[in-house]
Amino acid sequence: MRFIKSALAFGITFLNGTVTTAFSMTMSASKSTLYDLPVSNNGARCRIIKYKKNIPDEEVEIKSPMELGGLKTPEYLALNPQGKMPLLAIKDGISIPESDTICRYLLSTYGNGPDFMIDDPRSNLVARIHDMYITTIQGCLYKAAPPFGIYATRSDALQELQKQLKVIDDLIPDEKDGPYLFGNEVSLGDASLFPTMVFIDSMLPKFGITDGVPSKLGSWFSTVREQDADFAKVYDEVQGGIQAWENNGRWDEIWLAGLRDTAPETIFDKLIGGDIPASVVYEDDKVFAFKDINPAAPAHILVIPKDRMNLSGLRKSSPEHVEILGKLLVAAGEISKNKELGFGDGGARIVINDGEDAGQEVPHLHVHVLGGRSMVWPPG
Ligand SMILES: N[C@@H](CCC(=O)N[C@@H](CS)C(=O)NCC(=O)O)C(=O)O
Structure with missing residues (x-):
């Protein structure tokens, strides 16, 4: 059995910084367990060390995290609160997560082979x-x-x-x-x-x-x-x-x-690309906003994603779209305060028509920002 000299200093430090107790001890290395799966790239770097240094299974055994029920079980989380692999459980209840730290532990513990x-x-x-x-x-x-x-x-x-x-x-x-x-x-x-x-x-x-x-x-x-x-x-x-x-x-x-996104391009792509002129009121790397050419209110702006990302309609949205949906609404909120565009102090109507029955005409998600007059409810 391999013995590791490990001077562990335990100290109790009071507020004034005085260390009142300290001791060191020598630990013997019993078998360690590397919790890991073959597909894990971070774990694989530890496996490279194990293979190159010929560390036998009797010293470092590889087990699936499923042996503890999986990465998110209380048993595993007690060893690695991050719920990630790899994890090296060494001895005396000490576990080392983080592949770089595991590698450095293996390198300083096992002398055989290259030192990396x-x-x-x-x-x-x-x-x-x-x-x-x-x-x-x-x-x-x-x-x-x-x-x-x-x-x-x-x-x-x-x-x-x-x-x-x-x-x-x-x-x-x-x-x-x-x-x-x-x-x-x-x-x-x-x-x-x-x-x-x-x-x-x-x-x-x-x-x-x-x-x-x-x-x-x-x-x-x-x-x-x-x-x-x-x-x-x-x-x-x-x-x-x-x-x-x-x-x-x-x-x-x-x-x-x-x-x-395999749906055909729409007129909006031509507006974004500048092939058809638009009255642009706001633009950044993700959002494009312009005056509706058939305004339904004194102020009527359309706010659209530059990259449609499959959003021919809101019904196509998924967690993939959380950022762009947020950006569209933030831009709409900003635009609705712009007096130069004809918006008043009384607020605006911000609408997404989703699908034919709702009156959506262009299959590229667009947020209508309407204002400059009072609106009725329910909408027609
Ligand atoms: N910084 C950590 C990253 C560990 C990590 O991201 N592990 C992945 C597998 S390679 C994992 O456990 N993913 C599952 C999860 O996060 O739920 C390390 O180097 O060990």
């Missing part, structure tokens, strides 16, 4: 960019609905993902003497990024993005897989999980993958 710590700070930078800016939004590749980290739309998150790939690509040297990111020594940067690249490589094309992986990154990804059996093994594990998702039709209903 190379003399190039760009390795840590790749891992950091991956953790801060890529895994936080990776759900845009496979999750049913936004938000994806700080992004409220899938297309914004997909764009950001590609930007981060470019940032990492720029860190990779043009010339290097080995298959890994920074030469012939495997690093934490390689282990962190590679499993996520399995996701990106197979999922970006589902969104019609075939040129999303820049060239140095693409060639590192294929070379390391060809030349390193442990990376190839992890590739197969993650890919097997993705294939199972595929077989279950995971992307069939995902916006911009299986689900796209």
